[in-house]
Amino acid sequence: MILASKSPRRKEILNQLGFQLEIKTKDIEEVSEKENVVDQIKDISWKKVIAVAEENRDEYVVGADTVVEIDGVILGKPRTEEEAKNMLRSLSGRDHRVITAYSIVNLAKNIDITNAVESRVYFKSISEEEIKWYVESREPMDKAGAYGIQGLGSIFVDKIDGDFFAIMGFPINHFIKTLNNLGITIESLNKI
Template sequence: MILASKSPRRKEILTHLGFQLQIKSKEIEEISNKESIVEQIKDISFKKVLVVALENPKEYVVGADTLVEIDGKVLGKPKDRKDAEIMLKSLSGKTHKVITAYTFMNLEKEINITNHVESLVYFKKISDKEINWYLDSGEPMDKAGAYGIQGLGSIFVDKIDGDFFSIMGFPINHFIKTLNTLGITVESLSKI
């Protein structure tokens, strides 16, 4: 299976379950003219996978996109340290939504599925000292919302309501259920 993503977290989640992955990602403009935030992220996930699937029509291709939403505002990956600081301050002491959309495609077999999973994350109040410590770690820079729930950013999370792996970047349980509807079982994962 081809993973249309450079995300080390997505690769880790999928390989841990036994998928034999090739990494082939293409840069796309991550914009969508869809109306709702959910439809936008699903559209971006679809575009990321389609561009790779078109070059590999016989292969299974999977990809995903994750965003953080708070008070109707979308937080992607921070542009720089200041942007990351602003994001972390906006999340401090509040609840936010993490939406991960994934697409699974095989053009030859006419498989084209895009789904999404939404989770709530409750952040504790974060001090300026903690934010600076976290920024100094460098961890926030390649993550939507400027934190990684599986890393140092975990200390900011009071609780979650939803799918941990979706927050991390790939909703593996939801994905496996989708594969099961196609007749692909967990025992056959290493073969696709």
């Protein structure tokens, strides 16, 4: 299976289940003309995967995209430390939505599926000292919404409603159900 993502978290989640992964990515512009936020994320996920699948027609290609959304505003990966601090301030003491879309494509087998999983994350109030400490750790700089739920950012999370792994970047349970619907069993995972 080809993972069309450089995300170490996605690779780790899939490796834990025995997927034999080859990493191949294409640089695409991560924008969508879709109006609905969920449709936008699904579109971007699909674009990442199809760009790789077109050059690997006989292979299963999987990829994903994750965003944080609050008050209708999408928080992607921060470009600067100040942007990361502002994102964390906007999330402090509030709840927000995390949307992860994933796509699986095998052009030779006419498989082209994209789904999205939504979760809600509730943050405690974060002090300026905590924000400064966290941003200085550099952890938020490659994470949607400027935090990683599986790392140091976990100290900000009061509770979640939804799928922890989707918040982390790949909804593995949902993905396995999709594979099962395609007739791919857990026992055969390391063979695809």
